[in-house]
Amino acid sequence: MEYRELGHTGEKIPVLGMGTWKIGNFRSPSDRAEQYESLTRGLELGMTHIDTAEFYSHGVSEELVGEVIKGKRDSVFIATKVWPTNLHHDDVLAACERSLKRLGTSTIDLYQIHWPNPQIPIRETMGAMQELVDTGRVRHVGVSNFSIEETKAAQEALGKSELVSNQVEYSLSNRTIESGLVQFCQKERITVIAYSPLGRGELPVDIIPQAIISKYGMTPSQLALNWVTFRDGVVAIPKAAKKKHTEENAASLSRRLSQQDYELISKQAH
Numbered sequence: 575m576e577y578r579e580l581g582h583t584g585e586k587i588p589v590l591g592m593g594t595w596k597i598g599n600f601r602s603p604s605d606r607a608e609q610y611e612s613l614t615r616g617l618e619l620g621m622t623h624i625d626t627a628e629f630y631s632h633g634v635s636e637e638l639v640g641e642v643i644k645g646k647r648d649s650v651f652i653a654t655k656v657w658p659t660n661l662h663h664d665d666v667l668a669a670c671e672r673s674l675k676r677l678g679t680s681t682i683d684l685y686q687i688h689w690p691n692p693q694i695p696i697r698e699t700m701g702a703m704q705e706l707v708d709t710g711r712v713r714h715v716g717v718s719n720f721s722i723e724e725t726k727a728a729q730e731a732l733g734k735s736e737l738v739s740n741q742v743e744y745s746l747s748n749r750t751i752e753s754g755l756v757q758f759c760q761k762e763r764i765t766v767i768a769y770s771p772l773g774r775g776e777l778p779v780d781i782i783p784q785a786i787i788s789k790y791g792m793t794p795s796q797l798a799l800n801w802v803t804f805r806d807g808v809v810a811i812p813k814a815a816k817k818k819h820t821e822e823n824a825a826s827l828s829r830r831l832s833q834q835d836y837e838l839i840s841k842q843a844h
């Protein structure tokens with residue numbers, strides 16, 4: 575597994591982690607075991623950044639992640655998120671306690687604001703986030719779905735701690751952040767955590783040129799993850815309930831795209 579620095583903390587996180595949206599939504603009795611197995615396998619293969627949220631499956635995603643990390647807490651980087659209706663000071667503290675309980679841990683590695691909420695002053699929310707860092711409940715603070723302006727405001731409001739990350743959508747089928755946010759984050763050394771990096775499993779079949787698939791001997795999904803994490807300062811969190819998908823994803827960086835092939839894919843996907 576490749577690693578990149580989280581913000582400018584000096585701490586490294588894997589370039590590929592695991593998302594858990596819809597994890598914890600069990601439609602058949604075998605789903606729970608399948609999801610547990612997939613996440614456990616991902617940890618074995620080095621995808622040790624697990625991304626969850628209080629919102630996912632009404633907390634059941636966090637509970638399942640809690641089961642998966644039992645006995646291996648120290649080797650996992652746990653990221654979760656507070657929902658935008660819980661951004662008043664006391665609500666942030668209470669939401670964090672609930673997440674810690676569901677995750678079965680005493681510390682969250684990365685606590686993120688899931689979406690901005692213009693109704694609630696960012697200073698109030700970040701004040702609570704700073705308290706969580708000061709009391710050791712949270713190690714690092716991040717945001718998600720924040721524009722450049724919102725990210726700047728969040729950075730300024732945080733005080734002592736650094737804002738380490740912004741989790742945003744980024745894939746071959748959604749390249750919105752290339753118009754400014756990714757460059758801003760690189761300059762500020764705020765890690766971009768690319769969500770839905772596989773276009774929610776619906777990337778157009780012909781998005782990667784056949785010649786590149788043959789040249790690298792990789793699947794289109796693997797090449798898509800290779801492409802999305804090509805830029806400095808970007809990590810990704812593909813979600814896979816199926817173990818075979820997790821294994822495939824974990825092997826995505828076994829060989830890196832050349833600059834030329836990266837550009838070829840970029841051109842084709844425009």
Ligand code: NAP
Pocket residue numbers: 592593594595596625626688718719741742768769770771772773774775776795796811812813814815816817818819820822823
């Ligand atoms: P995604 O990771 O782009 O795609 C997930 C889909 O791709 C699933 O259907 C999965 O199937 C399939 N898949 C995974 N690996 C595959 C492979 N190797 N080959 C073929 N199909 C594969 O979509 P996402 O879940 O939306 O995004 C990833 C994570 O980002 C989320 O789980 C969540 O943690 C985070 N996220 C955050 C926000 C936010 O607002 N901050 C929003 C959306 C997502 P199976 O599950 O059946 O294996």
